Amino acid sequence: MTTILETMGKPPIAVTGAADHAQEFAEVASRYRPHIFRFLLSSMRDPDAAETLTQDCLLKAHVNWASFRGESSVLTWLLRIAINLQKDAWRSRRLQFWKTTHQNAVDSTEAANWLASGESSPEQQTLARDQVRLVWKAVKGLSERQRTVFMLRHVEEMDLGEIAVAMNLSEGTVKSHLSRAMIQVRKELGGKR
């Protein structure tokens, strides 16, 4: 029997009952919560704000779970909700949200300290940390859309079609934002290309 987690889609409502729906959603939430949290954390660099919006996202997804038809993957759908919630948060509480997020935001230098334990020598670690710091510096200078596209592409490793669906943009617009973001990143990393 294939489950929703195996298919990344959703079985027809007719063949599932309310209890199955709850079970399905519990599985979806436990599986994708870290992804949503990570995306929001990388976008805002504020763990508390990321956690709050992750909760809001799962709550909204739970409420609308019955209306999800599986036209996109579950993760794309959840990230779309997260992106919209983030936008709403910027808009509706712009001043307060900016204020608290900036107060709680982890500095890009500090954020660069998290490194996967793949680097063998201290020199390699220093080089990697420096590169990460420069990417963070470039990301800080991006517009909200460019940053979101960049994070979805290079952190969440989504393809352009999925990003377009998640952000409700055309693929051409996504390409344009990504291209501009990459110009900034390359510029920061040494002005190459």
Add this chain to the structure above:
Amino acid sequence: MSFKKSPDEIHQTEDPQVEAALRHFRASVHSWGEDEFARARVIRPRSRASRFLQMPMLNWGVAVAIAVSGVIVPMEVRHQHQVTAAQQAATEQRQLAAQAATQMAQITPSANMTDEELLSHVDTDIAQAAPDAMEPLASLMNESTAR
């Protein structure tokens, strides 16, 4: 046929340094995300006030209501003042007119008075209107009239 590379193609043929930086960046964000996700965090329940403040339509409604009432209430108060003042002025005018009519009625002798009554009325009015300085003369006149 286009020779322009798409960002996907560009990504695939990225500079090795940029590619390495992006790989490190991804690994760093994943590591940070896992670390923060594993950390116990207390979620503060939102107060009713903050929920209320997060409803943009409601906020706009309240703002419009405040703006409208800010304009309408002073106008209404002013209008009420004007109406009250007009009513008071009309009442005062009516009272003055009534007083004047009463005074006129007292002063004006009625048409069915006899000549003697009229003279007596005039005498009384004159006597009443005599100033203090003329009081001795008036008393003399009364005495002479009595004789």
